[in-house]
Amino acid sequence: MSTRPLIHVVDDDESLRTALLRLLGAAGYEARGYASTGEFLLDPPPDRPGCVLLDLRLPGPSGLDLQQALARRGLPLPVVFLTGHADVASSVRAMKAGAVDFLTKPVEREVLFEAVERALERDARQREARGEAAVLRERFASLTPREREVFEGITAGKLNKQIAGELGMAERTVKLHRAQLMSKLGATSAAELGRLAERLRQLTPSEPAH
Amino acid sequence: MRQPTVASATRRPLCGRFFPDWIATTALRPVVLASHVKPRRSWPVSSFPRWLAVNALAAVLAATAAPAAPAAATVETTPVLVLYSNGRLLPANVAGDRGLHEAIRAPEDHPVALCYEFLDSPRFGGPDFERVFAEYLRGKYAARPPAVIVALSQESLNFVLRYRAELFPRVPVVHAGIDRRILASLAPLPADVIGVPVDYAISPTIELALRWQPRTRRLVVVTGAAEPDRVLESQLRTELATLRNRVEVEFLAALPMHDVLTRLANLGRGAVVFSPGMFQDGEGRVFTPAKSVEVMAASSSAPMYGFYTTFIGTGIVGGSMPSFEAMGREAGNIVSELLAGAEPGSLRLPEVVPQAVNVDWRQLRRWGIDERAIPADAIVHFKPPTLLEAHRNEVIAAVVVFVLQGALIILLLAERRRRRFAELAKEAQRAELAHASRLAIAGELTSSLAHEINQPLGAILSNADAAELILESGGDRRDELRSILADIRRDDVRASEVIRRLRTLLARHEVERRPFDLGEAVHDVGVILASEARRRLVALDIRPPTERLPLVGDHVQIQQVLINLVLNAMDAVVDLPEDQRHVVISVERGREVATVLVQDCGPGVASTHLPKLFEPFFTTKPAGMGLGLSIARTLVEAHGGAISADNAPGRGAVFRVELPLTRNTKSSRRSRHEHQAADSRG
Numbered sequence: 038m039s040t041r042p043l044i045h046v047v048d049d050d051e052s053l054r055t056a057l058l059r060l061l062g063a064a065g066y067e068a069r070g071y072a073s074t075g076e077f078l079l080d081p082p083p084d085r086p087g088c089v090l091l092d093l094r095l096p097g098p099s100g101l102d103l104q105q106a107l108a109r110r111g112l113p114l115p116v117v118f119l120t121g122h123a124d125v126a127s128s129v130r131a132m133k134a135g136a137v138d139f140l141t142k143p144v145e146r147e148v149l150f151e152a153v154e155r156a157l158e159r160d161a162r163q164r165e166a167r168g169e170a171a172v173l174r175e176r177f178a179s180l181t182p183r184e185r186e187v188f189e190g191i192t193a194g195k196l197n198k199q200i201a202g203e204l205g206m207a208e209r210t211v212k213l214h215r216a217q218l219m220s221k222l223g224a225t226s227a228a229e230l231g232r233l234a235e236r237l238r239q240l241t242p243s244e245p246a247h
Numbered sequence: 248m249r250q251p252t253v254a255s256a257t258r259r260p261l262c263g264r265f266f267p268d269w270i271a272t273t274a275l276r277p278v279v280l281a282s283h284v285k286p287r288r289s290w291p292v293s294s295f296p297r298w299l300a301v302n303a304l305a306a307v308l309a310a311t312a313a314p315a316a317p318a319a320a321t322v323e324t325t326p327v328l329v330l331y332s333n334g335r336l337l338p339a340n341v342a343g344d345r346g347l348h349e350a351i352r353a354p355e356d357h358p359v360a361l362c363y364e365f366l367d368s369p370r371f372g373g374p375d376f377e378r379v380f381a382e383y384l385r386g387k388y389a390a391r392p393p394a395v396i397v398a399l400s401q402e403s404l405n406f407v408l409r410y411r412a413e414l415f416p417r418v419p420v421v422h423a424g425i426d427r428r429i430l431a432s433l434a435p436l437p438a439d440v441i442g443v444p445v446d447y448a449i450s451p452t453i454e455l456a457l458r459w460q461p462r463t464r465r466l467v468v469v470t471g472a473a474e475p476d477r478v479l480e481s482q483l484r485t486e487l488a489t490l491r492n493r494v495e496v497e498f499l500a501a502l503p504m505h506d507v508l509t510r511l512a513n514l515g516r517g518a519v520v521f522s523p524g525m526f527q528d529g530e531g532r533v534f535t536p537a538k539s540v541e542v543m544a545a546s547s548s549a550p551m552y553g554f555y556t557t558f559i560g561t562g563i564v565g566g567s568m569p570s571f572e573a574m575g576r577e578a579g580n581i582v583s584e585l586l587a588g589a590e591p592g593s594l595r596l597p598e599v600v601p602q603a604v605n606v607d608w609r610q611l612r613r614w615g616i617d618e619r620a621i622p623a624d625a626i627v628h629f630k631p632p633t634l635l636e637a638h639r640n641e642v643i644a645a646v647v648v649f650v651l652q653g654a655l656i657i658l659l660l661a662e663r664r665r666r667r668f669a670e671l672a673k674e675a676q677r678a679e680l681a682h683a684s685r686l687a688i689a690g691e692l693t694s695s696l697a698h699e700i701n702q703p704l705g706a707i708l709s710n711a712d713a714a715e716l717i718l719e720s721g722g723d724r725r726d727e728l729r730s731i732l733a734d735i736r737r738d739d740v741r742a743s744e745v746i747r748r749l750r751t752l753l754a755r756h757e758v759e760r761r762p763f764d765l766g767e768a769v770h771d772v773g774v775i776l777a778s779e780a781r782r783r784l785v786a787l788d789i790r791p792p793t794e795r796l797p798l799v800g801d802h803v804q805i806q807q808v809l810i811n812l813v814l815n816a817m818d819a820v821v822d823l824p825e826d827q828r829h830v831v832i833s834v835e836r837g838r839e840v841a842t843v844l845v846q847d848c849g850p851g852v853a854s855t856h857l858p859k860l861f862e863p864f865f866t867t868k869p870a871g872m873g874l875g876l877s878i879a880r881t882l883v884e885a886h887g888g889a890i891s892a893d894n895a896p897g898r899g900a901v902f903r904v905e906l907p908l909t910r911n912t913k914s915s916r917r918s919r920h921e922h923q924a925a926d927s928r929g
Binding site for chain 1: 700701703707709712713782
């Protein structure tokens with residue numbers, strides 16, 4: 038996994054697309070151009086850090102559609118929208134859908150680079166978050182069904198005795214499961230278990246974070 | 248005018264007048280004149296036929312009334328003997344008698360009976376003839392001797408002077424038409440022989456001729472061979488002697504008429520002819536002076552001047568002449584005075600019958616004499632009456648008609664002008680509305696227009712930034728910089744093209760009437776709306792015609808109409824799934840019209856809305872003003888076209904814009920993209 042980010046430029050206007058690629062190239066970014074969202078989706082980007090510069094008004098599936106499609110595919114690249122004419126409705130929709138930025142053409146170099154940087158930062162953060170979550174999910178997956186039930190009980194703040202009573206097992210057995218799952222999840226205290234449970238809850242929905 | 252005379256026929260003997268007498272062949276029947284018979288005015292030549300007709304009628308009535316004469320015999324008439332030297336129908340006599348007749352006034356109960364006698368000189372004459380004639384008069388007037396004798400011209404005066412004592416002693420004599428020099432030679436006349444002398448001097452006529460023809464070098468005088476001709480000749484020779492130093496005078500005296508005519512025909516330039524006429528030529532042929540002059544004037548190669556007013560109309564230019572009618576009038580006045588009881592010696596008479604310039608207008612024209620040279624008091628004969636004189640009523644009617652017509656025309660022009668102004672105002676208003684409508688369209692297109700402009704601008708800026716970075720990074724990357732500059736230039740042109748189109752659409756321009764190609768206009772509509780169609784995710788299918796469709800009008804307005812229709816169509820499909828949003832513009836060519844069809848696949852127009860669609864303020868859109876289609880209709884109709892809407896057989900609405908084609912279609916085929924589609928899906 039290369040660490041060098043790749044910037045995807047999706048704009049149907051060849052002239053503008055070329056100009057943006059030139060500019061990004063001159064600034065030291067690696068960039069790749071697509072004439073449409075379809076073209077971009079047909080040629081799935083490698084799993085590299087990066088972001089998407091997307092024309093809001095594209096033929097075919099719109100920029101907003103693309104953003105959602107990427108998220109569904111688990112490639113939640115941050116998106117910076119570019120538009121020739123910003124109307125309130127589409128900008129609100131874009132920001133709600135998690136756009137990093139919403140730039141109006143013609144766009145100043147600094148503004149563009151700042152937005153790109155911000156997007157890459159977010160991507161990095163998200164990647165980091167996604168990495169941590171993956172470990173967590175893996176560990177959680179190694180729990181047996183009994184251990185999972187005990188975990189839920191603990192994170193719900195119940196006492197061992199209560200858990201034993203609800204699950205119909207001896208208190209000793211509960212303690213055994215508890216030691217086992219804490220070791221599997223790499224937690225040292227009940228409080229830490231609670232934090233893990235919270236993170237898991239956050240990661241469970243398929244939507245990108247926040 | 249004749250009616251009083253005719254009416255009087257029932258109660259008194261009627262002798263008619265010259266023509267009635269002649270026609271009724273009752274030559275010697277006396278003419279009865281009463282005071283209430285108004286003096287006739289002279290008959291204008293132009294009314295001669297009417298005069299003749301009336302006279303003929305009078306004659307017939309006179310003839311039929313003859314049996315009634317005895318019943319009127321009780322009225323006492325006063326006979327006046329009128330003795331002429333020549334024949335009855337000599338024009339001079341006719342004119343003289345007219346004057347005489349006019350001037351005689353008599354009391355109601357003693358009407359005058361004019362009794363005419365003619366010596367018929369020079370056909371008849373000599374002592375034997377005179378004797379017989381005297382005997383005839385004696386017998387004829389034995390019962391009723393004349394109260395006055397009128398002697399017209401020299402021969403009759405001579406006769407009267409010789410026979411009066413024998414025939415009608417102490418009856419006063421009035422002479423007329425006799426030259427003052429002859430009278431002087433007869434002097435002294437008896438005290439009861441009176442009259443107004445005539446001045447037959449020809450020098451005024453010659454002066455006139457010399458003034459009218461200033462280049463005259465030669466005066467040719469033609470006289471005859473009869474006794475009176477000889478007398479006149481000698482008078483003329485005497486009188487013309489004074490002119491010898493101014494002009495060469497040549498007499499053609501007593502020549503055969505044939506010779507006279509030959510000589511006159513070959514006069515050449517610088518000559519004028521004068522003639523008192525002749526009674527007889529050198530071969531003994533008899534003429535009346537007027538007839539002889541007529542013959543001469545017909546042959547003469549130089550303008551001819553004459554002696555008597557009776558010559559006017561025979562072909563002479565004119566002359567300064569005493570009028571026979573005036574002579575007759577003077578005699579008639581004297582007769583009236585005498586009948587009223589005046590003493591012959593006590594009358595105050597004019598010294599001479601005045602001369603007047605008489606001219607024949609046609610001859611003036613023929614000889615090129617300046618009309619302005621005619622003295623103001625001259626009597627101009629045969630001048631065609633002016634239009635007003637000839638047809639006074641018709642002319643007035645025509646003038647009135649012209650005036651009315653003119654007024655009507657002015658009124659109509661004013662009305663037309665007013666209407667034109669109204670039309671101009673309407674046109675201005677229409678242009679204003681059209682402009683407002685275009686502004687509205689532009690407002691609707693703001694988003695796509697901004698996109699279209701910002702797209703190249705964005706590219707330019709990014710290219711410029713890239714170039715800057717490349718330059719900062721150093722190294723030789725000229726090729727890249729060159730292609731960047733080329734792209735910048737291309738994008739700049741692109742942006743300015745959009746602005747130009749926008750300006751065309753938005754500018755408040757004068758309404759044009761220029762030929763343009765409908766296909767081109769449709770094509771441009773496609774270009775203008777491509778971006779908007781993309782924004783709305785509508786497939787806009789433009790199908791311009793393959794051939795040129797020439798129209799005359801304002802292409803911006805026509806484009807505006809089409810843009811309006813297409814935007815409406817795009818509105819109609821906005822609620823459909825993206826892949827079903829289709830709008831098609833196509834053009835059909837007819838014989839005289841071209842039809843643009845704008846078709847959508849939306850829900851169509853409700854049938855109840857169809858009739859009201861083009862009315863102002865009718866709208867189905869929540870935010871619509873309802874002006875777009877009404878303005879579209881106004882604009883199309885201003886181009887002589889029609890706009891209509893209907894629902895397509897399948898689905899959606901069809902709007903048709905029919906526009907008249909220019910007549911002389913040069914069907915120059917132009918190949919354009921046969922099927923140009925601006926499809927938002929690329």
